């Protein structure tokens with residue numbers, strides 16, 4: 520009997536995998552893969568039932584400038600490059616109001632990390648806007664979105680200190696930072712994070728812990744296939760599990776797969792296979808347990824995406840009715856109708872959630888007081904978006 524087979528036997532008797540068992544499960548044979556997926560699905564069904572959620576969002580790329588140079592990134596730009604841009608308040612408002620007219624509830628802010636540390640042009644832009652930091656500008660913009668639209672901000676601005684987190688908490692219903700990996704090795708020359716000072720794992724873990732201390736519902740996850748070993752992948756999942764056990768604030772864990780794209784330094788790096796993605800989602804579910812929300816973006820899985828339902832996920836993430844995925848612009852979102860049909864055909868119910876998950880929306884300590892009435896007005900008894908929200912469309 521192989522180590523993976525022994526691990527499967529233990530999981531069937533209700534035991535969560537150890538680190539070494541999780542590593543072996545990532546290498547389970549094709550013949551035993553259905554068993555792994557079945558075990559992960561059973562844990563999901565016991566913890567989360569047969570409901571799959573998604574959030575209707577507008578993607579707001581506040582600035583494409585970034586001081587890091589991750590080897591897989593197609594989003595970042597230097598000043599002067601085509602596509603280098605920082606959105607003005609007017610541009611953001613036009614975007615979120617258009618999204619609101621299409622029924623979006625979430626304004627997902629994605630932006631480069633600390634561009635002001637590298638680019639004088641960006642410092643000059645911020646000065647004109649009355650700020651010294653991008654995070655200060657972001658806070659002002661989130662406040663404006665709340666004032667000028669019905670959307671609820673969810674910001675992913677990179678590393679943050681305690682003060683910035685506390686200030687952003689007042690104007691965000693949840694926030695996020697992908698851990699990506701705990702591998703220090705990937706900081707070495709020619710590796711994915713060589714020129715990315717904000718991808719030092721201890722610094723990312725610190726932001727995640729501070730968010731926990733401040734009781735911010737937090738999104739994080741792993742990025743697979745960027746050069747990490749299977750052991751490092753499992754270590755990253757266990758680091759997230761540890762944070763959640765300490766603070767209880769990890770509202771969702773994303774398993775995101777690397778995609779090769781023409782203009783990135785890792786253009787010729789192999790992408791994780793469909794089987795690898797299925798194994799990783801299943802192992803994430805088994806390591807994290809049944810109650811944690813596990814998500815994989817359907818637009819990065821091609822035709823495979825309905826199969827991910829059988830690996831134990833319970834959320835499809837944010838789906839935009841308006842904007843492209845600026846991080847993966849080559850990968851279109853599935854239409855919500857198609858997503859619903861595929862989800863229901865596999866025997867699940869699809870429900871819309873807010874950027875704050877139901878179990879956090881019902882706990883006042885996880886949401887700034889000023890945001891609670893807006894959140895509650897949108898929810899039904901299950902904590903999902905009520906279906907009679909016509910008034911939103913009239914904004």
Ligand code: SF4
Pocket residue numbers: 585586587588589592593594595630631632677715717
């Ligand atoms: S992945 Fe994020 S931190 Fe890395 S270069 Fe792209 S925008 Fe910057």
